[in-house]
Amino acid sequence: MKYAYYPGCSLRGTGRAYEESLLPVFKALGVEWQEIEDWNCCGATAYMAVDEVKSCVLAARNLAIAEKAGYSDIVAPCSACYLVLNKARHYVEESKAIANTVRRALKTANLTYNCKVKVRHPLDVLVNDVGLDRIKKRVTRPLRELKVVPYYGCQIVRPYSTFDDQANPTAMDRLLNALGAELVYYPLKTRCCGGSLTGTLPEPGLLCTYILLKEAIKRQADVMSTCCSLCQFNLDAYRDKIAAKWEPVEIPVVFFSQLMGLAFGLPAEQIGLQRGFAPMKPLPAPGVAA
Amino acid sequence: MIELTRTIKYEADRVKGFGHDVMKVPGCENLESCIQCGTCSGVCPLSIYMDYSPRQVMALTRSDFKNEVLRSHTIWLCASCYACTVECPRQIRITDIMYELKQRAIQEGIYPKRFPIPVLAKEFSHMAHSWGRVTENWLVMRLFLKTNWLAIFKMWKLGLGLIRSGRFSVRPDKIKRRRELQKMMEMVDNVALSALPPALANNNNNHSNSKGNGQH
Numbered sequence: 412m413k414y415a416y417y418p419g420c421s422l423r424g425t426g427r428a429y430e431e432s433l434l435p436v437f438k439a440l441g442v443e444w445q446e447i448e449d450w451n452c453c454g455a456t457a458y459m460a461v462d463e464v465k466s467c468v469l470a471a472r473n474l475a476i477a478e479k480a481g482y483s484d485i486v487a488p489c490s491a492c493y494l495v496l497n498k499a500r501h502y503v504e505e506s507k508a509i510a511n512t513v514r515r516a517l518k519t520a521n522l523t524y525n526c527k528v529k530v531r532h533p534l535d536v537l538v539n540d541v542g543l544d545r546i547k548k549r550v551t552r553p554l555r556e557l558k559v560v561p562y563y564g565c566q567i568v569r570p571y572s573t574f575d576d577q578a579n580p581t582a583m584d585r586l587l588n589a590l591g592a593e594l595v596y597y598p599l600k601t602r603c604c605g606g607s608l609t610g611t612l613p614e615p616g617l618l619c620t621y622i623l624l625k626e627a628i629k630r631q632a633d634v635m636s637t638c639c640s641l642c643q644f645n646l647d648a649y650r651d652k653i654a655a656k657w658e659p660v661e662i663p664v665v666f667f668s669q670l671m672g673l674a675f676g677l678p679a680e681q682i683g684l685q686r687g688f689a690p691m692k693p694l695p696a697p698g699v700a701a
Numbered sequence: 702m703i704e705l706t707r708t709i710k711y712e713a714d715r716v717k718g719f720g721h722d723v724m725k726v727p728g729c730e731n732l733e734s735c736i737q738c739g740t741c742s743g744v745c746p747l748s749i750y751m752d753y754s755p756r757q758v759m760a761l762t763r764s765d766f767k768n769e770v771l772r773s774h775t776i777w778l779c780a781s782c783y784a785c786t787v788e789c790p791r792q793i794r795i796t797d798i799m800y801e802l803k804q805r806a807i808q809e810g811i812y813p814k815r816f817p818i819p820v821l822a823k824e825f826s827h828m829a830h831s832w833g834r835v836t837e838n839w840l841v842m843r844l845f846l847k848t849n850w851l852a853i854f855k856m857w858k859l860g861l862g863l864i865r866s867g868r869f870s871v872r873p874d875k876i877k878r879r880r881e882l883q884k885m886m887e888m889v890d891n892v893a894l895s896a897l898p899p900a901l902a903n904n905n906n907n908h909s910n911s912k913g914n915g916q917h
Contacts, residue, residue, distance in 0.1 A: 424836055425837050455835070456781045461803075469882075502727065
């Protein structure tokens, strides 16, 4: 099966390491994808605050283009995109008024949306479609002795929880386990990272990120694994400010797909590892694997 | 001078019909059945900064205290993590109600001037409209120009880091069929206008539809 790939704006911007690592990992596992033609911004959390119906239309255009091209599944790696595309589908299904407006708006571009296409997160695709056995077989450099915090963030499991538990998701845990990593128990795995507040109101926003980083350090993790481009950015990019306000929090934060790339033996610079502010050290040496 | 504020709300402060209007919006219906248990306030990671807790916002909204909720910091501090929504024992979609309140505050222009959160929402939607995609570093620069342009200089280190790690986008990303997207949005405006009573629709037409969409 071929997936319709929806990168979303941040995977082309500050979160490009996510795309740079995810696509080679897909390739290594034989997952086929095609980027949605002329996809547009999903609207993220900001647009919902301005106009709900328009934000549904914005998201639905992508769903309609994918449906027209005959896809049954869209892969959306960014949690905000994943949530908003799913949310648009729910609104169209639940509200006749919204469905009607969306239909009329799409019609101006000769598009239709019939809720046929499913929105999936890469974690869901990797764990449930590809399967952990296939992933395990592809591992050439197990991440032994690497203590990893599985951090999911909020919007991947809430509010719709399509493929994992809302309170205690485990898809990434199982995936990291298959890579040979040592999992760190982390009760804050779905706590909010502060979202866009880090940029708009630093005091409350950065406290959210600081709590998450500090907890990971307290639990002696080597690295935090994320599945959302905004979480990764928030946890990675504001270290100076957090250090100035509270204390230094030096722990690398990477995408789960980067850890997969490492375990698959892909070179660090080909999976965007050089893009993090806190460099990942020590890299699991190839010699350790045996 | 001491600034005195009244801590008790009176019946006369209500804007009758406000709660009812909010509860008519798709997704906000269950507010009617709120039992004021406070679970939302307990699980909210940002409630410690809020002037009214989420539980209080629910009560105030349902009881028509429009001015209090639309002027509250709470609606802007909500980072939409949906913790309250999934924990609510009455299945109230608190996050979606917060979105509805934010929309109303923006529509009515009720928020502190240069307050960055609503400005970000507006700039974001503007960028999504005109380019079809949003380029983060451009968005942040526009945000600072509209709120506190001096803050740009405080961000130099972060900007430099982004440039160094190759995560800075010099040119904004755009979609090819921008006109198609704009037409779709114009249609949403038209549908919204046709749903209003004729007198109001005409009024709205004169005020806000200055772009002119050639569909009349």
